[in-house]
Amino acid sequence: MSEKGLRELKKQRTFDAVSETAIGMFLKDGFDRVSVNDIAAAAEISKPTLFRYFPSKEDLVLHRFADHAGEPARVVTARADGQSAVDALHLHFVDGLAARDPVTGLNDVPEVLAFHDLVFSTPSLATRVHDYQLRDEEGLAEALVPLTPDRLTARLAAAQILAVQRVLARDNWHRLTTGESAASHHPAAVAAADGAFEQLRTGLRLSREG
Incomplete structure (x- = not known):
C-alpha cells in the first residue's frame, strides 16, 4: 500500500474509533451529559483534532x-x-x-x-x-x-x-x-x-x- 493509502487508512481508523467511543458514551450517559472534551479525553486525542474529523458534536453520531x-x-x-x-x-x-x-x-x-x-x-x-x-x-x-x-x-x-x-x-x-x-x-x-x-x-x- 502506498504512503498516501496508509495515511487514509489511519485517518479512517481514527474516525471510526472516535465515533464509536462517542456513541458508546452517549448511549451510556446521554447526549447532553457528555461533552466534546470528555470524548477527546476518552479517545486520547486533542479537541482540535476531534473537530478536524467531526465539525460538530452531532456529527459524531449522524x-x-x-x-x-x-x-x-x-x-x-x-x-x-x-x-x-x-x-x-x-x-x-x-x-x-x-x-x-x-x-x-x-x-x-x-x-x-x-x-x-x-x-x-x-x-x-x-x-x-x-x-x-x-x-x-x-x-x-x-x-x-x-x-x-x-x-x-x-x-x-x-x-x-x-x-x-x-x-x-x-x-x-x-x-x-x-x-x-x-x-x-x-x-x-x-x-x-x-x-x-x-x-x-x-x-x-x-x-x-x-
Whole structure:
C-alpha cells in the first residue's frame, strides 16, 4: 500500500474509533451529559483534532446517516429500463427490509435500537436528521423532474414518497421496541410497504363517512 493509502487508512481508523467511543458514551450517559472534551479525553486525542474529523458534536453520531444521503435519487436514476420510479423505490425498500437495513426500522440488534432511541429522543439530533431528510427530498425531486409535468409536481411526489418511507420505518422501529422481533414482524412489514406504495400509485382514497 502506498504512503498516501496508509495515511487514509489511519485517518479512517481514527474516525471510526472516535465515533464509536462517542456513541458508546452517549448511549451510556446521554447526549447532553457528555461533552466534546470528555470524548477527546476518552479517545486520547486533542479537541482540535476531534473537530478536524467531526465539525460538530452531532456529527459524531449522524455521520452514519451520510451512507444513505441521496439514496432515493440514486435509486430512481439507476432504475431498470421500463421500471417506474415508484416501483424502483418500492423494491429498494422491500429489499432493505429483507436485509434488515436500519433505515427501514426493521433491525432488532440491541445497539441499533438504542442508537435510534438516542437520535430520536435528542432534539438537536432529531433536528439534524430532519435536515438530512429535506436534502434527500430535494434530491429526489430533482431526479423526478424529467418524469413529471413540472417542478411542483416533482416536489409533491418526492415529499409523499419519502413521507411513506419514514412512516413505515418508524412503525417498524416502534413495533420492535415493544417486543416484536424483526423476523416475526418482517411479513407484516412487507405487506405494509406493499400497501403503502400501492396507495402512492393509485392515489389517496378516503371514505366519505366518519
